[in-house]
């Protein structure tokens with residue numbers, strides 16, 4: 001193995017410490033702290049674990065955490081009514097609706113009902129449009145976390161060849177916008193891309209977000225490239241359940257110059273950026289200076 005390991009877990013801890021610092025100052029100066037509402041519909045065990053950990057870290061940073069757990073058979077009307085209440089609640093500065101929603105619910109309708117100023121996931125069409133036009137937006141947490149790690153590792157990204165593998169609205173597309181904003185030459189590749197490994201081997205920065213366990217092997221990677229592994233896949237291995245990324249870590253690490261591990265890479269950064277976005281939303285709502293280094 002030759003690649004440097006980009007320690008997302010440690011970096012995320014420093015971001016959370018900065019968030020906590022800023023929150024403490026806001027409490028002093030404003031007499032109130034940012035609040036984050038998380039909405040979970042249904043009983044998916046992975047989602048429950050994840051929502052619990054978000055709530056815990058929200059409180060550890062000194063912010064208010066509001067958890068709304070709704071039954072799997074919640075109606076669209078009831079969910080929309082909850083969103084309307086959270087939009088109107090002055091204690092709530094950020095709203096996150098855990099995705100995916102059960103199939104009978106229309107997630108586009110739900111997300112676009114969130115006040116864009118409280119849309120800490122950055123999924124509302126207004127925020128997507130603001131990001132795409134280079135205006136001040138709420139930026140999706142996972143791509144923001146990846147960008148922070150890349151800037152931290154490289155300093156400037158200007159002129160670098162970046163390939164984003166995956167075209168989802170929550171990772172691939174916003175990741176491409178952020179890399180473009182930092183003056184990378186950006187290619188979005190996906191399952192129908194011809195000669196995929198040939199395309200990804202041109203990348204100085206390769207972001208893998210396809211949701212297919214260990215699909216990206218060393219032969220997809222240009223020697224010395226930086227590999228950001230967004231995948232979080234639970235697989236059975238030797239009778240045990242474990243997490244693997246979209247990259248085959250061993251073979252990629254032999255070729256790459258730097259790589260993020262799974263777990264301990266992008267995942268913890270996603271949660272740290274959610275907390276950072278909540279502080280940003282609070283500051284914008286109160287017309288205060290935004291925290292340095294916690295936004296795109």
Ligand SMILES: Nc1nc(=O)c2c([nH]1)NC[C@@H]1CN(c3ccc(C(=O)N[C@@H](CCC(=O)O)C(=O)O)cc3)C=[N+]21
Nearest residue numbers: 096097098099100121141232263264265267268270271
């Ligand atoms: N509206 C919405 N926004 C999201 O941001 C969102 C979502 N829905 N739905 C589910 C996915 C998944 N997601 C993760 C974030 C962090 C870890 C994380 O911290 N993972 C740890 C490992 C945790 C473990 O050991 O299970 C790690 O990678 O080191 C995992 C998964 C955010 N999501």
